Amino acid sequence: MQNAPLELFAVAAPGTEAVVCAELAALGARSPVVVTGGIAFTGDADTMMRVNLWSRTASRVLLRVARFSAPNLRALAAGAARLPWDRWLAAPRRVHVKATCHASRVYHSGAAAERVRDAACQVVGCVPSAGPGDADATVLVRLERDVCEVSLDTSGEHLHLRAWRLETAKAPLRENLAAAVLSLSGWDGAEALLDPLCGSGTFPIEAALVAARVPPGGARRFAFMDWPAFDADRWARLLEAAAGLRRSPPCPIRAADRDAGAVEITRRNAARAGVAELIEVERRALSATPVLPGPGLLVCNPPYGGRIGHAPDLRDLYAALGAVVRRLPGWRATVVTTEPRLAAACGLHFAPPGPPLAHGGLRLGVYRT
Numbered sequence: 001m002q003n004a005p006l007e008l009f010a011v012a013a014p015g016t017e018a019v020v021c022a023e024l025a026a027l028g029a030r031s032p033v034v035v036t037g038g039i040a041f042t043g044d045a046d047t048m049m050r051v052n053l054w055s056r057t058a059s060r061v062l063l064r065v066a067r068f069s070a071p072n073l074r075a076l077a078a079g080a081a082r083l084p085w086d087r088w089l090a091a092p093r094r095v096h097v098k099a100t101c102h103a104s105r106v107y108h109s110g111a112a113a114e115r116v117r118d119a120a121c122q123v124v125g126c127v128p129s130a131g132p133g134d135a136d137a138t139v140l141v142r143l144e145r146d147v148c149e150v151s152l153d154t155s156g157e158h159l160h161l162r163a164w165r166l167e168t169a170k171a172p173l174r175e176n177l178a179a180a181v182l183s184l185s186g187w188d189g190a191e192a193l194l195d196p197l198c199g200s201g202t203f204p205i206e207a208a209l210v211a212a213r214v215p216p217g218g219a220r221r222f223a224f225m226d227w228p229a230f231d232a233d234r235w236a237r238l239l240e241a242a243a244g245l246r247r248s249p250p251c252p253i254r255a256a257d258r259d260a261g262a263v264e265i266t267r268r269n270a271a272r273a274g275v276a277e278l279i280e281v282e283r284r285a286l287s288a289t290p291v292l293p294g295p296g297l298l299v300c301n302p303p304y305g306g307r308i309g310h311a312p313d314l315r316d317l318y319a320a321l322g323a324v325v326r327r328l329p330g331w332r333a334t335v336v337t338t339e340p341r342l343a344a345a346c347g348l349h350f351a352p353p354g355p356p357l358a359h360g361g362l363r364l365g366v367y368r369t
Contacts, residue, residue, distance in 0.1 A: 006045065006048060011062065013176070015354070017039065023056065048224065056175075056210070057180045059176060065151060066083050081123065094136045094137070096137070097139045100142050101143045105146055112148075138156075159217065162175050162220065164219070169259070169261070173202050173359065178206045178301075187299070188210065192251045192253070193253045194255075196286050204281075205266075205275060208253050218239065254281075255282075289324045291329075294329055301337075302321060304339050314339075335348075335350075340365065
């Protein structure tokens with residue numbers, strides 16, 4: 001892959017756009033700007049690989065490869081046939097093409113996807129996949145007002161898949177959303193952290209990765225690694241540079257849960273993430289939380305009736321959570337819930353929540369003291 005300027009796009013879950021945009025700027029993305037669905041930015045091949053490796057909050061990274069007029073299917077097929085598919089695809093890769101059509105004379109998304117897929121397969125000899133889950137490479141086609149935009153997925157699997165969370169407790173929060181909540185809370189690894197209702201350990205494990213400066217994508221593969229133009233030496237240099245940044249967290253990270261199964265899952269997930277020695281994990285009821293020295297952040301994703309329990313029966317849990325925070329001097333709190341009334345039951349002075357985070361059809365409020 002050459003270091004020519006690239007047009008890139010980071011998909012962001014609704015509610016995380018500002019966090020993702022700031023993260024991209026810190027990773028060297030040029031001119032990041034929030035647009036519908038995510039953040040558009042520019043960079044070179046190193047930027048694209050670095051964002052995949054280091055982004056804790058984005059969902060995936062797309063490479064914009066072409067934009068051309070396509071007033072009909074014939075023009076769409078001809079434009080697709082002119083693209084240098086051999087830069088990104090090779091036989092016998094299985095390719096999946098997903099198309100969307102808006103305000104265009106080409107309105108049948110299935111027909112549009114078929115034309116682009118056939119053009120790519122004819123140029124490089126790859127084969128159609130049986131479906132998105134069977135694909136080695138994914139091409140995205142967007143037709144709007146008779147203009148076709150073609151993008152390639154550089155990430156492959158969703159970026160929230162860190163390769164460590166092979167077990168989950170009830171109603172887990174996606175890893176990239178947990179990282180976004182930590183960022184929204186202003187937590188950067190410089191103060192203590194406690195999740196007293198840790199479930200499968202997503203918050204403390206993501207926090208340990210942040211505090212230890214470990215890239216979330218360091219143990220997984222990305223789609224760009226299978227491109228003919230992939231430069232393995234450059235990727236190795238990025239990994240080597242990342243390894244040189246690792247440190248021991250300056251403050252303790254603690255996790256607790258009253259459920260013995262959740263505690264064991266957290267420990268195993270932390271071991272797979274390589275941060276088991278960085279997290280203190282205990283089986284403990286919320287009410288037994290000891291007084292801990294501050295400053296610190298208590299962060300948790302308690303049940304809120306959407307997937308676990310019933311909201312009217314959970315007020316006592318939230319009241320107990322608020323009581324724990326009040327007896328931790330110098331600590332602040334972040335509580336993730338769909339229910340404003342449950343947040344109010346904590347009895348804490350929360351700032352007005354920002355835009356809700358979209359998660360599995362739910363709208364999660366992030367309540368911060």
